[in-house]
Amino acid sequence: MHRMTWPGLALAAALAAGCTASEGNKAAPAATTNETVNESANLSAATEVAAAAVNDCAKVKTKDWKAWVNVMPGPGSSPTLHVTGHAITPTGGWKVVLNTGPLDKALPPTQHFALVATAPGQVTQVVTEWDLQVEIQDAQPKYKAVVISCGSTGIATIPVEIVS
Numbered sequence: 001m002h003r004m005t006w007p008g009l010a011l012a013a014a015l016a017a018g019c020t021a022s023e024g025n026k027a028a029p030a031a032t033t034n035e036t037v038n039e040s041a042n043l044s045a046a047t048e049v050a051a052a053a054v055n056d057c058a059k060v061k062t063k064d065w066k067a068w069v070n071v072m073p074g075p076g077s078s079p080t081l082h083v084t085g086h087a088i089t090p091t092g093g094w095k096v097v098l099n100t101g102p103l104d105k106a107l108p109p110t111q112h113f114a115l116v117a118t119a120p121g122q123v124t125q126v127v128t129e130w131d132l133q134v135e136i137q138d139a140q141p142k143y144k145a146v147v148i149s150c151g152s153t154g155i156a157t158i159p160v161e162i163v164s
Helices: 006-020 033-052
Strands: 061-070 080-089 095-103 110-118 128-136 145-150 153-159 161-163
Touching: 061 145, 061 153, 080 095, 080 110, 080 145, 095 128, 110 128
Parallel strands: 061 161, 110 145
Antiparallel strands: 061 080, 080 128, 095 110, 145 153
């Protein structure tokens, strides 16, 4: 036999009262098959959303890549690397970003970029085109190329024009 202290007894009484004090002491109905299926679907949808955070750039098509360095002279000017292209996603709602990556040490160097695409949940089934653009201020005056990658896979190698 266990002895309860007054605070422990008060807590037990409060918990017991709270468990049975719902609208006229009605017991909650058992979950129906549909409710169980809906809860499973919600869990499945949550898992899909978590999985969508993975880079899905392999499902994205790209085209029309261009790269150039603007070395126009002028007061306060410095070389600027411009990279543009288009990404085509299979549905709406995607998030597509072109992130600046490392610059290799070759002479002239190659600038690397990473294409990151995040798939949405349920959305309209319409092919969507995205304009991608990146500028790097205070860039190198000359580049061998720009490389766009999806993970470890190269998407495009673009020669860099010099605009002066």
